[in-house]
Amino acid sequence: MALNVSLDPQPFERINVCGYRDLRVTRLADHGIDAGLETVAQGLTPHLLRHLGYQPNAAAPNAVVRGYSAINTDLQAVNSR
Secondary structure, three states, rough: OOOOOOOOHHHHHHOOOHHHHOOOOOOHHHHHOOOOOOHHHHHHHHHHHHHHOOOOOOOOOHHHHHHHOOOOOOOOOOOOO
C-alpha cells in the first residue's frame, strides 16, 4: 500500500503506476488534507491494524498499539529519468 501525503505526483505520469496504464496518482494535499507524514501515519496505524486483524494485548491494548510501528514513513526517491 502506498499513500501519497504531499509528494509531487508529476513524476508518476511517466510510468505505469502499479502496472496500470493511465492510472492517475493523487495526494492528500490535493484533497484539502493539510497534515504531515507523521500525523497521517499516526492516524492511519490503528485503523490499518484493526482491518488487518491485529489484536493488541488485552492487558494493555493502547500501549501495544501506540508502540507498534506498522507504517514505514521513510521517504523514497523517485527516479525520473
